Amino acid sequence: HVAHLLWEQRWKKIVCKFAKDKTTPRSLYFKDIEAQVFATVWANKYNKYDPPKPVEFAACFVLELVDRPGRPVCGSESFIAGQFMKYNNNVGAVCTGGPNDPKVVMDRKTGQAFSHFTFDASQGQILICDIQGVDGTYTDPQIHTLNGKGFGSGNLGHTGIRAFLLRHKCNEVCKAVGLETIHAKELGSGKVDRSRATFKFTTLSDMQPGATGLKRSKSQGGSRSPASPSSPSAPSPSKAPEKPAL
Numbered sequence: 001h002v003a004h005l006l007w008e009q010r011w012k013k014i015v016c017k018f019a020k021d022k023t024t025p026r027s028l029y030f031k032d033i034e035a036q037v038f039a040t041v042w043a044n045k046y047n048k049y050d051p052p053k054p055v056e057f058a059a060c061f062v063l064e065l066v067d068r069p070g071r072p073v074c075g076s077e078s079f080i081a082g083q084f085m086k087y088n089n090n091v092g093a094v095c096t097g098g099p100n101d102p103k104v105v106m107d108r109k110t111g112q113a114f115s116h117f118t119f120d121a122s123q124g125q126i127l128i129c130d131i132q133g134v135d136g137t138y139t140d141p142q143i144h145t146l147n148g149k150g151f152g153s154g155n156l157g158h159t160g161i162r163a164f165l166l167r168h169k170c171n172e173v174c175k176a177v178g179l180e181t182i183h184a185k186e187l188g189s190g191k192v193d194r195s196r197a198t199f200k201f202t203t204l205s206d207m208q209p210g211a212t213g214l215k216r217s218k219s220q221g222g223s224r225s226p227a228s229p230s231s232p233s234a235p236s237p238s239k240a241p242e243k244p245a246l
Helices: 026-047 102-121 157-167 172-176
Strands: 002-007 010-017 060-064 073-078 126-129 132-134 142-145
Touching: 026 060, 026 073, 026 102, 026 126, 026 142, 102 126, 102 157, 102 172, 126 157, 142 157
Parallel strands: none
Antiparallel strands: 002 010, 010 073, 060 073, 126 142
8 A cells, every 4th residue: 555654844755554364363474574674784885885775674663553543553655756666575586677787787786785784794693685676775684693583484494594595696786895706616505604693683682782784895995884873853843844746
């Protein structure tokens, strides 16, 4: 569903997502939003390495419809205008559909590089995939964790991580952010081995202030520390602007 919401003193177009199963618990909506906020943290880390094209995830939140019986909730996010495209999924597939112009090709490479980055910068503890959206603005990601915990039934654990690594082909965007080539033959047939990894979190709420990622060096620069995310607060408008027509 598409609606308008008064947001930061402006009417903004948003998308409201309702589960088809009417018995879906309210907590699941919050978990879905948590995954997208978690992915936003990693997008901010990625952008610190000056990629050819920065990425972001659509601003999202849980919306409670207080005027409806039972006060139902839905997952909501800012509306993304443009041609929606999918770049990979949660089982390692690389999506190559759509026009074959240079801009779209770069968008595909960027999506793949971002997924690769999350694996590398987390020391193999997570991989964010199911990258989809418009241009460099993504939505509805899936997060695999090495221990398979958290982030819903789409989290395929080491199996999902390995599926991506076996099919990934590094490109110039990977190189631009200092990623090393993944050698599939070195993965073997067992679990992805990251025994020296220090990341233990499985959800955003599990992250500790010090667990901000691995310091890495870019080929043309020094080591950098990932940015610390902040949560801006919206001002309270004294007067509501005119609502646009749907």
